[in-house]
Amino acid sequence: MTGEIESRERAWQARWKEVGLGKARAQPGHPKFSLVFAYPGTSGFMHVGHMRGYTFADMIARFHRMKGEEVFFPAGIHASGLPAVIFAGKVARRDPDTIEGLKHWGARDEDLPGLEDPATASRFLARTYWKVWERFGLILDESANVSTIDSDYQQFIRWQFLRLERLGRLVQKPYFAAFCPRSGPVSVDPSETDLERGGNAEIVAYTALPFRLPDGRFLLCATLRPETVYGATNVWVPTEGSLFEWSHDGRTYLVSETGREKLLEQVGGERGADVAVDALITQEVEAPLTGEKMRLLKSPLVDPHVGSGAVMSVPAHAPADWVAVQELEEPTRSLLASHAKVLLTLPEESLAPSERELFRGDGPPAAQAVRSLGVKGLSDTERLQEATERVYRAEHAHGVMTVLGHEGESVQRARERVAEAALARVGAVEIREFSEPVVCRCGETVIIRKVPDQWFLAYGNGGWKDQVRAHLRGMSVYPAEYRDELPRILDWFEDRPAVRRGKWLGTPFPKDPRWIIEPIADSTFYPAYYVVRRFVSAGKLKVEELTPEFFDYVFRGEGDGGGHVGSDLLEEVRREFLYFYPLDLNLGGKEHKRVHFPPFLYNHVALLPPELCPRGIFVNWWITRDQAKVSKKDIKGGALPTVDRALSDLGADGLRLYYAIASTSSQDIEWDLPSAERYAERAQEALRSVRPLLEGLSSWTLPSLELSTHVDRWFSSALAGATRRAREAFEENDLRSAAEVVYVEIPGLIRRYRAKGGKEATLLRGAGSLWVRLLSPITPHLAEEAASSSGLGLVATAPFPGPDVLPIFPEAMAREAMVDLLEDDVQSLLKAWKSPVAELRVFVASGWKTEAERALLDAFRGGTAHDLGSVMKVLRTHETLKSHLPDLPAWLKLYDLRELAVASSKRGPPLAPAEEQALWNESVPYLRERFGLATVSVLKEEDAASADPKGRRLRARPGRPALFLVEPATKGLLPGPR
């Protein structure tokens, strides 16, 4: 069966292509819908996880196409950056998985050497992506297909950056970058593409405080907690070796050798002589800011490779210092311990219970933590580290300073102020350091180097940011969580490096071609370029004609286009751009929330007027496996099925339905083959159910129908309602709700219609006509398949059913709801009733109850009634109810008055008893069938006394009849009317 599905799907894909479904035409005046998905980087082969977002885009595109809009749905390839370089590297070393993948996609042995070239590998991968998209039924505009390493795209990027620079959106300032002394710039990230280890390292900035030696030189102590200088009791120096002179800004400092190298890279300055530690040890130093004198002491605590090679000792707040002091010999130990000065308080109420546990007993915080955790000594590194981290964190989060000059200040604030003061006034310097060792692939230790003239995109610029905020207010962002989050992301969005010097694919920076434009920066404004690319693909525009002047005119309407392109063509390109822009929707995975979408918005608002800026963003979550992100780089031996495998097992439609319905788009789906199979099966069921309904149809226009029976009227109304809800869900890009209506609710309605005896063929054909079109956006192949034997033509181009496709009969809906209610009542009776049932008697409420209920509702609506007493008072005055006064209290007990007070306004008037009786009579066959009852009788309350030995009939309310079940063996009790 599966092979058959696959070949049919391919046939329909070919058909769509044949009729040019994807090719968008600019038709000024005609509504259009432009959308893109964040184009993929070329890092490896696609698997079913990636396809979720792409098929969502296609579903949305198909919906809009069926609504009659001109849909522009292009796609491209983001080849920039490192991924293709890495992939080519895998080819070069003949990585088995990579080679297997390549062979699978048709590479031959003789192609492999060529694929060692990143650009070639990237183009190869790009072709596989397009094939996969096609196999999932995406209808893309191929004429806009572009890769970011194509020369025309690079012309576009050059223009974009020149333009941004002229608009003042690029700024130059110093930057600290990871740098391998042998291999050059590297990127520090967990994928460790450049690295041997240390991918999770972050750059932390130490403040190195100068402690003055008697001879005027300074000992540099690097710290992350400069505010604790007020509690320093001594300075630790290495147990052996030397310190080294480093001169900068007129001062001479002593630091470790590696510390000096860092400072030379990051700050500048000059080397000087070296000094043995032993030659210094007898001297006292003067602490910065406080002026306190203190001793130098040797300690194994000092790692010359970290920081500056000396550290200040703050025993009150640093567990390691506290322990180190305890291990000193007397009398130094007691002396220093007694000087350990507590600098801050930790307000009890702000601490978490676990923190309160940590800080108890006597002594300064560090001593408390050391005791609580049972730190044995300096060699007990594990516990010591935990103590350090927890003290550090608690004090940072909750600490309030008590030191003179900083009283009442938060530790966070004090830290900033002290650091600033130290840098400005006493010659402190900043040292940047990785939080863990970072080692390059080449084996060299990666360092941090200052880049003095790095180019940034000035995303932190307040004015630019405000422009983005202002535009964002008018945009549609899905899901709502992201809409709310985006402004907060903008709050902290900062300037972003725009170029880099490294070995990766991308466009040279036009201001200085030694730099290559950073991959995220070259993928922000690209949806605009798709329009131009169509002309390049068609051979109408040449690469060299794509000058800055040309783009200025096409995108911004500025200047005359530079004269290289004929004015007719120039105008045509401009017209197409103005037709297809603004972009209506940009779709991307959740990983783009903070990386791609904000720059995408920034660059648009910088380059285009507001009316041409994007209108929508859609974020989708992932297909995951074992709670780990599954992405191209993670795929290892069948973590997820390959695309081919999944397609042949489930079919494209099966997968598409699974993507849409298994979870909301804003939630990850953990890949689960059995449930994917079930949805695939459900898709096939839909095909089997809808196909017979379409026989003989040759037009999408529904015939006008004479619907006289309730069941027909109800079915018509219910279908119309479902259609409306499906359409609204698609409108809101709520694919899961749409899928639920289309694949669960509608087949349920059809089944129920038949169970109720519905058989109006024209109406059923109408249902089929609606349903097959509703099926098309999510499962397009099977929709075509279903319609193929009718005379309807392609479903993909059929009009999407509007809100008024079928007549709605409110009273039929209301009646159906009443029957539902009765059905529920009967069911709950039968549930509690264990013996066999011969007959169900339905007692319709007397006419006076109808009157009474009307009066009751009026009273509540009018506010004259609110409790039992007032209700009685009101009802007593009614002429018609006079004769039933004694019955009123029992009747009122049937109602929940409190609820009526809330809901009275929503309730319609009750049905007249005769009408109600007719309705129940009509439902008799259904109820008999439904509950397997031999007899169902409908009786009026007032003349059923003899048929109601237990007095159940008194429970009857308008619209809610009383019920009585009769046992078969009950003899003598049945002199009833029937």
Added chain:
RNA sequence: GCUGGCGUAGCAAAGUUUGGCCAAAUGCGACGGACUCAAGAUCCGUUCUCGCAGGAGUUCCCAGGUUCAAAUCCUGGCGCCAGCACCA
């Protein structure tokens, strides 16, 4: 660290913004039944506990609180997950 998300019956997942018709939709699974030579599909029933009259009890991570009324609001706690840090 910064920024988000999540915790609902066997599983998945609505409901939470706007408290009440919520024992809590829907789907799946499971069990029982009808149909069938049989399977699938379909249909019916059950799926927190109790109940031979339409009901009662105990539930929506935990503990408090607000309220006539809490899955929903507030406070605190526990647990899980994700994104980001020049990575596309």
